[in-house]
Each structure stands twice: as C-alpha cells, then as structure tokens.
Amino acid sequence: MRKQSYHLINQPKEDLKREITLWGLSANLVNIMIGAGIFVLPALVAAKLGTASILAYFVCGLLVSLVMLCFAEAGSRVTETGGPYSYIEEAFGKYAGFLAANFFLLSALFSDGAVSNAVVDILKTFFPILDQWIYRTLVMFMIFGGLTLINVLGIKQGIGLVKFITLVKLIPILVLIVMGWTEVDPANLAWEETPEFSNLLQTSLLLFFAFQGAESGLTVSGEVKNPSRIIPRAIFVAIFGVLFIYVMIQVVSQGVLGDTLGDYTESPLAEVAGRIFGPWGFTFLTIAAAISMFGTMSSEILSLPRMLYGAARDNIIPPKSLSKIHPKYKTPYIAIIVYAGTGFILSIVGNFKYLAVMSSSFILLLYLGVVLSIFNLRKTTSAGKGVFVIPGGYTVPVAAAVVVIILLFGLNQNELLGGLVSIAILSVVFLLTKKLRSSD
Secondary structure: OOOOOOHHHHOOOOOOOOOEOHHHHHHHHHHHHOOOHHHOHHHHHHHHHHHHHHHHHHHHHHHHHHHHHHHHHHHHHOOOOOOHHHHHHHHHOHHHHHHHHHHHHHHHHHHHHHHHHHHHHHHHHHOHHHHOHHHHHHHHHHHHHHHHHHHHOOHHHHHHHHHHHHHHHHHHHHHHHHHHHOOOOHHHHOOOOOOOHHHHHHHHHHHHHHHOOHHHHHHHHHHEOOHHHHHHHHHHHHHHHHHHHHHHHHHHHHHHHHHHHHHOOOOHHHHHHHHHHOOHHHHHHHHHHHHHHHHHHHHHHHHHHHHHHHHHHOOOOOOHHHHOOOOOOOOOHHHHHHHHHHHHHHHHHOOHHHHHHHHHHHHHHHHHHHHHHHHHHHHHOOOOOOOOOOOOOOHHHHHHHHHHHHHHHOOOHHHHHHHHHHHHHHHHHHHHHHHHHHHO
C-alpha cells in the first residue's frame, strides 16, 4: 500500500507556472459548464414537468453536488496536472489511469468537435457562405488555430481569455434574466400539480448532463495557486453559480412564456428574448449562443491538453514528447497542438449529434472512476493541513456512485455498447504497449 504523505500536496514535480487563482479556476469551470445546453433546456424541462420544472433543478443540483464533492476531495488530495485522470491513476494504478486518460480525451475531443460544428452552424445564419465545406473548414481552422496559439503563449494568456469570455457570455444571460423578470406573469409560475417522484427524478437525471464540464476544468490543477484550498472552493463556486443561473433562466422563461414554453424546444430563450426586446431579440440570443459555445471551447483547449501532458509524463500514453514543457512559455505546447489538431480533424469529419452522443457515454465512465477513487485515496494519501475531506464518512461517495450507475443504465444500447467496445479495445492496446515496453 502506498502512503503519499504530503508529496502530492506540497512537492509538485512539474515545471509549470502556478498562475491560476480562485476566480480564474472558477471562471474556467463555469465557462465549460455553461455551453449550448442553457439555450434549450428550459423548454425540454417544461415539456416534462410544466410549472413544477423548477424542482428538477434542485434535485439535479443535489445529485451533481454528490459527485462534485468527490471531485473536490480527490482534487484536494492529488494536485498534479491531469485532474480526474490523475485521481484515478493515483488510486488504482496505470491500467485504470490509461482507461481514464483515454475516456477523458475521447469525451472532450468529441465534445469539442460537436461544439465547433454548432458554432459554425450558428454563424451560418448570418453568413450563408459557411454552408460550403471549404469556408466551413477555414473557420474551424481559425477557431482551433487561434485558441492553440493563445494557450501555447502562456497559462496567463489562456486563463485571461477564459475569464474574459466567461464575463462576455454571462452578460447577455444576466441581461435576459434581469429584463425578463419585469415581464414575468406570476400566474405562469403557479403549480397545477406536484409531479410524480419518478418523473421528477428522470428529468433531474436529464439535467445532469447540463452540469458536465467541471471535470475538464480541473485538469489545470498543476497551475493553480494553493490547490488544496482553491480547488474545492472553485468547485463549489462554479456548481452553485451555475445552478443559480439555470434556475433563474427557467423561472424567467416559464414566467414569460407560460404553458407554451414546452412548445419552443429548439430555441426557447430566443423566443423569450423576442418577447422582451422585439425582433432583434432573436439575433441577440443567437450571438450569445455562439459566444457561449466558443467560450466552452476556449476552456477545453486550455484544460484538456494538461491531461494529455500528465498522462504522457506518467508514461501512461505515448509518445513521451507530449510531456514537454516550452522552455520560454512554460506550457505543455506539444500536448496543446496535438489536442487542438485532433479536435479540428474530428470537427470536419463528424457531425454534432454523433459527436455529442459519444462524449456523454465516455464522461460517465470517468465520473464513476473518480467517485470510486475516493475509497482508495483515503487509504493511500494523507489528509494533511488544507485537505478537504467530505463529511459523513463514505455516505457521499456511495450515494454518488449510485447516481452515476443509474445514469449509465439510462444510456441507450448503442452508447453502452460503444463504451464496452472502447474498454475492450483500449485494454488490448494497454497490454500490447506494456509488453513492448517490457521487451525494450
């Protein structure tokens, strides 16, 4: 049994700059979590629960909090760059770390490919020429290429862009909430009946996917100042901040549109904006949606290469060159270029729906690994000064594991099959790679 004492907490072995503060990390988490989902969720939830839809957000917030408490403790104990991959590798060894690293990468890459397609689809509304493959590809190259350059130049530049984009994406949402509040009809918020618990739980589990993303933002742990203290706090700030915004958006949408909210499944917020601001409201929300999705990509390309770097550093995935740090900028520049380049390729060969579906199945497997890692990390790492420990013993990790398993069984047959096939293929690759290394 390994006993890490304070090694993981006080003696990082990386040549990265610890530049990220509480607000920088919080902005990174919020920026990833608030993406495209917020612009369609109100109608989807209202279609299932009507005026009682607000309850689903609170139940979902509770479920998400169970899982994120596990992330907070694991992130407080294992503060090296890599985030969830590092927690799992430290708890269960290189095989589990190999699977986690690849699930994490695949989920993020599929997600980035899906989001970039959605961004270009929105821009196509204003620039029909983007319907042509060559121009569509050029715009995607500019998006991935620009974000790559910024993040190679330094963590300060990368996190600076994230903080700026987070502010820009939140302004139109907050404006909609404030202005929309004046148009809310209290009669539209009156409950006709209390929903059945099974229906409430099902809708809450659907909402769970809207809170995805915090795991990606935590991969920059090796560049966070005082990580044992800041990581748990940033998680709580992000989760409760996002929950507040989601709840307020749902209340305003329901209060303005009433019983018709569930009819606008494609663009409920655009309809709300139209009612409040007039004809230009649709354009206002369309631009806001594009900015929101671009912001999510900026955080992903800041964060996920750090996981790639960490896995290569620990000899989990080849080649070793992925763990190189730029001598001047102190960034994992090769990992950034490889990650963004792969995302760009996926964006031009895949479509939104396929990429989004594959991303969901991989991220749930990663969640389960992080939740289960708590049981081993408590045995193999010391709870030194500043380490966050979830109250209540193992009650929260057990409850979180149950939540994730329920979500896994909620996936359709193709998603489950894709996950199992991926595990089998990656296991073979791991064994072959291990055999080749042992023969050298």
